[in-house]
Amino acid sequence: MSMPFSFKLRTKRVNRSFWGSFSLFTLLACFGAFMILPLVYAVNNAFKPLDEIFLFPPTLFVRNPTFNNFSDLLNLLGESWVPFSRYIFNTVFITLMGVVGHVIFASAAAYPLAKHRFPGKKILFQIVVLSLMFTPAVTAIPNYMVMSWLGLIDSYWAVIIPAFAYSLGLYLMKQFMEQMPDALLEAAKIDGASEYRIFWTIVMPNVKPAWLTLIILQFQILWGSDGNGFIYSEQLKSLHFAANQIIYGGIARAGAAAAVALILMSVPITLFVFSQSKIIETMASSGMKE
Amino acid sequence: MSNWWSLKVQEMKNNKQSYVLLAPYMILFAVFTILPVMISMILSFTYFNMLEFPKFIGWNNYSRLFLEDDIFLVAIKNTILFAVITGPISYIACFVFAWIINELTPKMRALMTLVFYAPSISGNVFFIWLMIFSGDRYGIANGFLIKVGILLEPIQWLKKEEYILPIIIIVQLWLSLGTGFLAFIAGLQTVDRTLYEAGAVDGVRNRWQELWYITLPSMRPQLMFGAVIQLTSSLAVAEVSIALAGFPSVNYAAETIVTHLIDYGTTRFEMGYASSIATVLFIIMLCTNLIVQKLLRKVGE
Numbered sequence: 115m116s117m118p119f120s121f122k123l124r125t126k127r128v129n130r131s132f133w134g135s136f137s138l139f140t141l142l143a144c145f146g147a148f149m150i151l152p153l154v155y156a157v158n159n160a161f162k163p164l165d166e167i168f169l170f171p172p173t174l175f176v177r178n179p180t181f182n183n184f185s186d187l188l189n190l191l192g193e194s195w196v197p198f199s200r201y202i203f204n205t206v207f208i209t210l211m212g213v214v215g216h217v218i219f220a221s222a223a224a225y226p227l228a229k230h231r232f233p234g235k236k237i238l239f240q241i242v243v244l245s246l247m248f249t250p251a252v253t254a255i256p257n258y259m260v261m262s263w264l265g266l267i268d269s270y271w272a273v274i275i276p277a278f279a280y281s282l283g284l285y286l287m288k289q290f291m292e293q294m295p296d297a298l299l300e301a302a303k304i305d306g307a308s309e310y311r312i313f314w315t316i317v318m319p320n321v322k323p324a325w326l327t328l329i330i331l332q333f334q335i336l337w338g339s340d341g342n343g344f345i346y347s348e349q350l351k352s353l354h355f356a357a358n359q360i361i362y363g364g365i366a367r368a369g370a371a372a373a374v375a376l377i378l379m380s381v382p383i384t385l386f387v388f389s390q391s392k393i394i395e396t397m398a399s400s401g402m403k404e
Numbered sequence: 405m406s407n408w409w410s411l412k413v414q415e416m417k418n419n420k421q422s423y424v425l426l427a428p429y430m431i432l433f434a435v436f437t438i439l440p441v442m443i444s445m446i447l448s449f450t451y452f453n454m455l456e457f458p459k460f461i462g463w464n465n466y467s468r469l470f471l472e473d474d475i476f477l478v479a480i481k482n483t484i485l486f487a488v489i490t491g492p493i494s495y496i497a498c499f500v501f502a503w504i505i506n507e508l509t510p511k512m513r514a515l516m517t518l519v520f521y522a523p524s525i526s527g528n529v530f531f532i533w534l535m536i537f538s539g540d541r542y543g544i545a546n547g548f549l550i551k552v553g554i555l556l557e558p559i560q561w562l563k564k565e566e567y568i569l570p571i572i573i574i575v576q577l578w579l580s581l582g583t584g585f586l587a588f589i590a591g592l593q594t595v596d597r598t599l600y601e602a603g604a605v606d607g608v609r610n611r612w613q614e615l616w617y618i619t620l621p622s623m624r625p626q627l628m629f630g631a632v633i634q635l636t637s638s639l640a641v642a643e644v645s646i647a648l649a650g651f652p653s654v655n656y657a658a659e660t661i662v663t664h665l666i667d668y669g670t671t672r673f674e675m676g677y678a679s680s681i682a683t684v685l686f687i688i689m690l691c692t693n694l695i696v697q698k699l700l701r702k703v704g705e
Contacts, residue, residue, distance in 0.1 A: 134611060135507075142504045145497075146519045149578065152532045153522055155544065159535070172547035223429035232419035233412050238430065245437055246632055247693045249640035251662045252682045253440035255669045256447065260440060279432035282583070309421035331583065334525055343670070361531055379526035383518075386525050390514055397583075397590030397626075 159372035183369035196348050205353040209336040212277035216332050220283040225313050228291035245281045272344035283328040289399045290324040326389040327396035448680035465680035478656050479664040491638040494580035502588035524582035533575050537561040565657040568649045584630035591626030631696045661685045
């Protein structure tokens with residue numbers, strides 16, 4: 115076969131016509147190309163020497179790959195007022211704190227919502243589901259006011275603390291926990307364990323696959339956030355902010371911009387590749403159930 | 405009545421530990437989500453410039469918004485256009501691609517999932533499209549079209565009113581196969597295999613009937629989830645518009661409700677007015693979501 119991919123059916127299923135499969139997989143391949151080409155272009159651009167970036171007609175693939183763009187980027191950043199390592203530290207710190215806090219807080223809240231019966235449970239969960247339906251833009255202004263009352267403006271915490279309480283994570287975690295066998299929890303209760311102990315020693319280790327999902331979704335949000343509107347000190351700004359300045363810097367920096375783009379996108383994609391199967395496992399339990 | 409109440413209080417006392425576990429999340433959730441929504445609704449009835457104390461002005465902001473603000477009408481038109489095009493297309497695309505991918509071998513399935521999910525997970529790399537639609541002949545779109553001979557000279561894609569909207573829609577679609585798409589991939593794997601065999605015996609003739617009578621009804625929870633996610637994100641288009649078309653865009657061609665909100669909130673500091681825009685958006689999102697959920701309950705019936 116000279117075809118690059120051979121689309122084999124996973125299991126032989128009834129009711130499948132050859133031409134039906136053929137046209138569907140062709141459709142998939144075409145749109146797949148549309149999805150991936152801009153990213154392929156971005157990767158190739160990062161390795162293009164400057165004269166190739168401004169070649170006419172523009173090319174998709176690099177001809178004489180070089181690492182110059184990356185060294186240019188390093189030089190450029192070496193000259194900047196705030197050392198580049200500082201931007202990296204900021205982003206890593208914000209992402210790490212936000213992700214860890216979210217996993218713990220959302221799991222702690224999801225456990226009673228999934229497994230306990232208590233007054234107010236239904237309404238609390240309904241409110242969380244409802245909040246899936248709006249965008250943060252709706253509350254941007256009052257959020258700023260709340261932040262300034264709490265004295266969080268111009269600190270990492272303005273980005274980190276709200277991230278603890280995003281609603282998607284709680285929602286997915288609750289749906290996942292519902293599938294845990296009750297017998298497991300009952301046994302611990304009979305042995306006299308407190309709910310906190312049960313949560314920490316039994317529930318948490320059992321929902322590890324769902325952690326990964328929360329981690330990757332949260333990572334994605336925090337990695338891409340620039341603290342816009344809350345963080346003003348140059349020393350506290352994120353990698354993304356620094357990257358944007360290079361990207362919109364114009365022609366002189368086209369090479370460095372391409373390099374920075376590659377760095378920014380490769381981290382979350384790599385993370386996803388390693389956690390893909392667990393994420394899909396968690397999502398399998400997600401649904402708009404009451 | 406008091407009996408019922410004391411019963412509830414007793415029940416709450418018995419479940420003290422549940423509330424303690426819930427508390428940290430719920431307190432933060434209340435402070436950073438519920439409280440701001442309420443403040444925003446209250447502010448929408450005031451004149452507030454961040455310097456003086458808010459002054460109550462009743463429905464003035466709303467009447468100004470709908471009767472006097474021509475640009476808001478453009479923003480509403482654009483937002484609805486986005487939502488009507490990108491919402492359903494991305495939703496259907498999420499499902500169709502997940503459905504086709506589901507028939508591949510596990511390795512191919514993982515690869516294709518990555519291919520379709522990568523754009524939405526790769527952070528804010530949609531500026532790649534800035535290079536693609538760059539206005540000179542070195543932009544990929546211009547370069548290609550000139551090479552093939554369709555164009556004679558480069559087009560300023562992002563500076564011409566008639567091109568801006570379609571380009572943002574394309575980029576938005578490119579970005580939109582996110583969480584909903586993953587939920588569909590996952591949901592398809594949970595559909596009970598024996599249902600298909602039973603269906604084949606009962607006279608399901610082709611994959612389309614299988615889809616409508618077996619697959620879709622089994623996935624109703626994921627379909628609901630996906631709908632909420634796709635709809636909300638398609639009503640909140642702003643980032644892509646600002647990154648590609650600039651802010652404000654040429655003659656407001658790419659103005660959306662959210663960019664309008666950002667304009668009044670962070671540039672003009674008319675907080676009361678911006679809050680009324682936020683409230684309108686909130687209500688639109690809520691209503692469309694409820695309608696869509698009602699419709700989805702009918703799938704496969």
